[in-house]
Amino acid sequence: MNLSVRAKVFLTLLVASLLAVVGTAAFVRWSVERGLMELLDARESERVDAIADRLLSLRAEDKSWDRLRGDKRLWIAVLFGHDERVPRGRLGPGRQHLPPWMRRSLEEPGDWPPVQALEHLKTRERPIPLELRLMLLDESGALIYGRESLLPGARRIPLVLDGSPVGTLALTPGPPLADLPELQFQARQGGRLWVIAAGMVLIAAMLAYPLSRRLVRPVRAFQQTAQRLAGGDYEARVQVQGGDEIARLGRDINALAAALGRNEQARRRWVADISHELRTPIALLRAELEAIQDGVRPLDRTAVDALHGDVLRLGRLVDDLYELSMTDLGALSYR
Incomplete structure (x- = not known):
């Protein structure tokens, strides 16, 4: 395929711009996604540490898990942390800040996490929050809140008070990353990023066309002068400006x-x-x-x-x- 110099210059500029834009967009998307995942991991670790601190404060006050074992409201208060000082025997002033499906499960009997809450989240196609993925075991390994079937795949976080183990927090695996609202938002932004990248490539093509024409213009003048010289017109000259190779x-x-x-x-x-x-x-x-x-x-x-x-x-x-x-x-x- 015989391409003119102008076409070759245009394609070279266009391909270079395309590679630069696509590479930049891919790197930005990868960097944002990685940073967001690190942020989510850090936030989850901070929330787990805060819950562990509240549990240790409760254990230091009660010297046992007996009060927590018989009070589901207190367990939910510890998980959601509506009050820095865990109240005795009731949820406290933060109850109104709980999600409706969580408030309805306060009186629900049975194991943790509440079946009604899980069914509600499944119906709405929402990911299971951190609070419902946490389980508590006492120092002997007996479940206080949780389910035996979920323990094999859970990550265990020891609770240590004054150098002695007093229990264990078990965290079940979280939802797939694609189900997280933050990453769904990031995915939508990634789509917009590719649209912007396509627009930048189009702008680059619009700029590359006149630029290639300007770069090839002296070559056309050289061609015309060479044709005149070949025809015997030795007075033909080209106009020269600048000091580059052309x-x-x-x-x-x-x-x-x-x-x-x-x-x-x-x-x-x-x-x-x-x-x-x-x-x-x-x-x-x-x-x-x-x-x-x-x-x-x-x-x-x-x-x-x-x-x-x-x-x-x-x-x-x-x-x-x-x-x-x-x-x-x-x-x-x-x-």
Whole structure:
């Protein structure tokens, strides 16, 4: 496929812009996604640490887990942390801040997490929050809140009070990253990022087209000048501006045109000089032959030698003309 220089320059600029934009967009998306995941992990760790601190404060106050074991409201208060000081026997002033589905599960009997809450989240296709993924075990490993079926895949966080283990928090695996609202938001932003990237590529193409035309314009001028030189117009010149490689090429073309012009002038002078030189031996040869014909000069040895000398000079001039014709044919041999 034969492409013009302009098309090649345009495609080069477009591909370079495309690679730069796509690479930048991909890196930004990867960086934002990674940073968001690290932020979510850090937030989850902070929340787990805060819940562990509240549990340890409760254990230090009660010296056992008995009060927490029999009070589901207190367990929920510890998880959701509506009050820095866990109240005795009731949820406290933060109850109104609980989600409705969580408030309805306060009186629900059975294991933790509440079945009603899990069904509600599943119906709404919402991820299970951190508070419902936490389970509590006492120092002997017995469950206080949780389910035995969930323990094998849970991450265990020891609770240590004054150097002695007093229990364990078990955290079940979280929802897939794609289900997290934060990452769903990030995915939507990623889609917008690709739209912006496509717009940037379009703008780059719009800028690359006139730029390629501007870059190729001197090349077209060089082509036209070369065609004029090939046609014998040695006065043709290109306009040169700047000091880059294209400008230096333009100066070289002008220097070549000047050299061709000088050679053409020299060739014309040479032809004129040879034409002038041919007249002399031809005139002498003609005069001597006419003198012999008229009987003015006898046809003797001297006359023959004179005629022979004139013929030799004429032969040398003819040889010079032959060499000159070879220069036009490109077959001149230099000695």
